[in-house]
Amino acid sequence: xxxxxxxxxxxxxxxxxxxSGKITLNEYIQRTGSNEVSFYVHYWGVMPQHYNNLLHxxxxxxxxxxxxxxxxxxxxxxxxxxxxxxxxxxxPDVLHQIKSDTGLFLLYVGFELIESESSEKWVTIIDEAKxxxxxxxxxxxxxxxxxxxxxxxxxxAKSESALFEEILSNLAHSLILSLLQIFVxxxxxxxxKTVPKKSSLVLTLAKLYIKDNLSNSIKLTDTATYLHxxxxxxxxxxxxxxxxxxxxxxxNERIQRAATLLKTTDLSIKDIAQExxxxxxxxxxxxxxxxxxxxxxxxxxxYTKLKTVIYKD
Numbered sequence: 230x231x232x233x234x235x236x237x238x239x240x241x242x243x244x245x246x247x248x249s250g251k252i253t254l255n256e257y258i259q260r261t262g263s264n265e266v267s268f269y270v271h272y273w274g275v276m277p278q279h280y281n282n283l284l285h286x287x288x289x290x291x292x293x294x295x296x297x298x299x300x301x302x303x304x305x306x307x308x309x310x311x312x313x314x315x316x317x318x319x320x321p322d323v324l325h326q327i328k329s330d331t332g333l334f335l336l337y338v339g340f341e342l343i344e345s346e347s348s349e350k351w352v353t354i355i356d357e358a359k360x361x362x363x364x365x366x367x368x369x370x371x372x373x374x375x376x377x378x379x380x381x382x383x384x385x386a387k388s389e390s391a392l393f394e395e396i397l398s399n400l401a402h403s404l405i406l407s408l409l410q411i412f413v414x415x416x417x418x419x420x421x422k423t424v425p426k427k428s429s430l431v432l433t434l435a436k437l438y439i440k441d442n443l444s445n446s447i448k449l450t451d452t453a454t455y456l457h458x459x460x461x462x463x464x465x466x467x468x469x470x471x472x473x474x475x476x477x478x479x480x481n482e483r484i485q486r487a488a489t490l491l492k493t494t495d496l497s498i499k500d501i502a503q504e505x506x507x508x509x510x511x512x513x514x515x516x517x518x519x520x521x522x523x524x525x526x527x528x529x530x531x532y533t534k535l536k537t538v539i540y541k542d
Contacts, residue, residue, distance in 0.1 A: 250382030251275040261402035267346035271339035278332040289341035291319040292408045300329030309365040317365045318412045374407040449475045484520045491529040
């Protein structure tokens with residue numbers, strides 16, 4: 230058997246596994262979820278020879294990954310060239326079309342957020358995805374999303390086991406998160422350069438992380454690691470978009486949280502200091518007094534009868 234025949238045979242075997250995996254995924258994985266976000270999956274697709282379809286739209290997201298071939302993708306009247314290792318995103322209620330004279334080998338998935346089972350953070354992320362400007366992106370075949378997608382199909386093609394559904398569900402959920410990250414983060418990176426005053430998704434995620442972890446140390450390196458960014462890049466984002474340093478932002482958030490707790494709870498000043506991440510009550514009192522021009526105790530006495538829970542200087 231020559232090399233070409235061997236290649237064709239391997240390709241046919243792989244295609245058979247992908248198609249088998251697609252059938253299994255459509256049977257078992259109609260939804261994925263975690264504590265923070267859940268998705269309904271409308272379909273999993275494997276199409277070895279996709280040529281042209283009509284101009285159409287969905288009420289949900291669809292991501293396609295080109296394994297082989299060349300063609301064009303039309304989105305809201307804009308035409309993009311697509312080829313091997315291109316991913317493209319079809320957004321809800323946006324007219325789009327795929328064309329190819331020679332045929333495309335596509336993997337694709339259609340999904341939408343289950344808002345009732347997802348946090349506000351994820352509702353925001355999905356809103357960002359609906360508005361993203363980069364809908365066609367070239368990826369490397371050895372990066373997370375392509376590898377995960379192929380692994381998911383191959384895993385689904387295997388015989389069932391005790392953990393079969395759980396493994397597939399976890400892989401499928403991770404894949405959808407990875408696909409969203411590709412488009413949302415890329416789009417916000419480019420919009421950053423053209424509209425620097427608009428808060429980027431990365432900064433939004435950083436602010437949410439800080440808000441949810443104020444009782445911890447949350448150093449710049451901690452937040453950067455969580456977001457898979459360099460500390461230098463994250464520091465530049467705060468300066469460029471908010472005009473203050475990362476540490477200034479964190480301290481301001483600590484003070485604002487402390488002010489809210491002083492006004493709306495009966496927690497002791499020591500407990501509030503711990504809740505807002507200050508190392509001791511004396512340091513908290515000094516910083517709070519310098520920022521609010523009032524000691525924590527006096528502030529509480531002045532504001533305990535107010536109904537508002539957002540302090541404005």
